Amino acid sequence: MNATPSQSRKRWLWLAIALALVLLVVFWMFIKKPPAPEVDAVAADAGPKPSxxxxxxxxxxxxxPIRLQANGNITAWQEASVGAELNGLRLASVNVNVGDVVRKGQVLAEFARETTQADSLQSRASLMQAEASFENAKADADRARSIQDSGALSASQVAQYLTQEKVARAQLEAAKAVLSATEVRLGNTKVLAPDDGVISARGATVGAVVSAGQELFRLVRQSRMEWRGEVTPSEVGRIRTGQKVQVTAASGLEITGQVRAIAPSADPQTRNILVFVDLPRHAELKAGTFAKGFFELGQxxxxxxxxxxxxxxxxxxxxxxxxxxxxxxxxxxxxxxxxxxxxxxxxxxxxxxxxxxxxxxxxxxxxxxxxxx
Missing domain, CATH: 2.40.420.20 (conserved putative lor/sdh protein from methanococcus maripaludis s2 fold)
Known part of the structure; x- marks a missing residue:
């Protein structure tokens, strides 16, 4: 059975109404739905992250501070050479070793004293003999002076007695000088420290027979060290006596010194100029070790x-x-x-x-x- 035109129009009208209602419901649900936080989080996660x-x-x-760096070595401020003053004597004892701290006048070593003691006794005996001869000659001369005007003695005899007195006096003085020399030799059998300091080298051996002038010890005077820095001729003009210097030793010790002197000429091999820096006493400072320094030039x-x-x-x-x-x-x-x-x-x-x-x-x-x- 075929539908009439009026029925077809009604059917399409209802379909249009139903479609409009569906669209209206969908639009209402879309505008009423709250924003999803998950979407924002995903969007945030999608961006770059800090590393x-x-x-x-x-x-x-x-x-x-303005600093000038230089390299150099730590050395002894002064080293004293302590040697033998006597010839041909045997070392009887050695009392110190390398590294020992000594005081001025301390006995470092002793020589055998037998020979010098015998020489001293002989000199004393000679002095006593010379004193006796002088006393006898002086008495004769005094008598000759007292009677020379009486005519009992001739002029030549008086002159002879006076001459004998002078000879005896000279012999007495010579005997005193010989005794003084032997006493000095006897005293030199003890090797004494010339100054306070530290023994840096030892050549003395017990039992050795040494010659005069032979070095027995080396002594760092007053235990003082200095740093000798090398600077170029273009840099030395910025350095002045009395400037502070920060010195770093090979052990890592940092110590402040002061410029004492600047060498008047350059080293002929390196063409550098030495700067002498006084350092305060410190047990870690060792002579002969490397150190670097910084000269304080301002700010x-x-x-x-x-x-x-x-x-x-x-x-x-x-x-x-x-x-x-x-x-x-x-x-x-x-x-x-x-x-x-x-x-x-x-x-x-x-x-x-x-x-x-x-x-x-x-x-x-x-x-x-x-x-x-």
């Missing part, structure tokens, strides 16, 4: 960064500058003086650019970071 957490600091202007302003921000790669120094988007940019810098935890930057970074400090050693170019205080 590291770092702290930043801006370069600062600081007053740093100057400098741009500095924390030492932790300096990253060394492939033999060069770098810092990482953090831009407003928290991205790290690697910058090659030229460093200068280092004082404590601050390092001078000569070029490569500006004063208003923040640099990474803690964690800088783990960064690479264009890394995204999280900055914390």
């Amino acid at each position: 590291l957490t770092v702290t930043v600091a801006r370069p600062e202007r600081s007053s740093l 100057s302003e400098a741009l500095t960064v924390p030492s932790e921000s300096i990253v060394v790669r492939d033999g060069s120094n770098y810092v990482f500058v953090i831009d407003p988007q928290n991205k790290a940019g690697q910058r090659k810098v030229q460093t200068g003086r280092r004082v404590g935890e601050r390092v001078e930057v000569l070029e490569g970074v500006k004063a208003d650019e923040p640099v990474a400090v803690h964690g800088a050693g783990f960064l690479n170019e264009a890394d995204l970071v999280k900055v914390v205080k």
Whole structure:
């Protein structure tokens, strides 16, 4: 049975109404649905994440000391050579060794005294004999003087007695001189320290027969050390007597000295000039060891960064500058003086650019970071 045109129109009308209701319900559900937080979280997760957490600091202007570095050696301020003054005597005892601290006048060694003691006794006996001869000659001369006007003695006899007196007096003085010399030789059997100090070398051996002038010991006078730094002719003009010098010994000891003198001429081989720096006494200072020194020349302003921000790669120094988007940019810098935890930057970074400090050693170019205080 075929539908009439009026029925067809009604059917399409109801279909249109039903479709409109469905569209209305769908539109109402869409506008009433709250935003899903999961979508925002996913969108956030989809963005780049910071690779590291770092702290930043801006370069600062600081007053740093101006220093001139030099290398050199620690040597004895003065070394005394202690030798034998007697010839052909045997060393009976040696009382000190290398490294011993001694006082002026302390007995370092002794020679056998038998020979010199015998010489001393003989000299004393000769002196006594000379004294007796002088007394006898003086008595004869006195008698001759008392009676020379009486005519009992001729003029030649009187002159003879007076001459004998003079000869006896000369013999007495000679005997005294010989005794003094033997006493000196007897005293020289004891080798004494010429000054306070430390024994730096020993050549004395018990039982050895030494010759006069042979060195037995070397003594660092007053235990004083000095640093002899080498500077170039172009640098020596900046150094003055009395300037402070920070000396670092091979052991790591840091000690402050003072410039005592500057050599008047350069070394003919190195063409460098020696600067003599007095050092305070310290047990760790050893003569002959290497040391470096820094001459204090004043102060100057400098741009500095924390030492932790300096990253060394492939033999060069770098810092990482953090831009407003928290991205790290690697910058090659030229460093200068280092004082404590601050390092001078000569070029490569500006004063208003923040640099990474803690964690800088783990960064690479264009890394995204999280900055914390």
